[in-house]
Amino acid sequence: MIVVTAIIVLIIALVLITIFSGSITPLASLAQSKNNCRVQAESTCPSTGALPATWGIASLKVPDSDQLKSCQELWNNCVTCASCQNYFRGTPQ
Numbered sequence: 001m002i003v004v005t006a007i008i009v010l011i012i013a014l015v016l017i018t019i020f021s022g023s024i025t026p027l028a029s030l031a032q033s034k035n036n037c038r039v040q041a042e043s044t045c046p047s048t049g050a051l052p053a054t055w056g057i058a059s060l061k062v063p064d065s066d067q068l069k070s071c072q073e074l075w076n077n078c079v080t081c082a083s084c085q086n087y088f089r090g091t092p093q
Contacts, residue, residue, distance in 0.1 A: 029062075029063060030062050030063060030074070033060045033062050033069070033074055034074050034075065036060075036071075037055075037060075037071030037074055037075060038075075038088055040052045040054075040055075040071065041055070041071070041075075041081070041084050041088075042088070045081035045084070045085075049081065050081065051071075051079070051080070051081060051084065052071070054070075054071070055070065055071045055072050056070050056071075056072045056079075057070055058070045058073070060074065062074070075087050
């Protein structure tokens with residue numbers, strides 16, 4: 001009985017570590033962070049018609065900043081698929 005309980009606790013701990021370890025992207029260059037955001041948006045927009053659910057959540061650690069940034073902040077506050085496509089093409093409106 002004790003062994004079964006220990007295994008269940010271990011499995012739960014591993015699941016929690018897996019879930020929460022990916023919530024903050026490691027330090028990356030600004031270009032890498034922006035590119036990751038762009039890839040997420042370009043894959044999510046056509047399939048769902050909306051930006052990724054995490055688009056506005058500050059979870060990216062970028063150089064020269066003590067605060068976490070969101071993809072929305074990195075891409076000049078584009079908030080819709082259409083407005084982000086303009087930024088991605090280099091023609092913000």
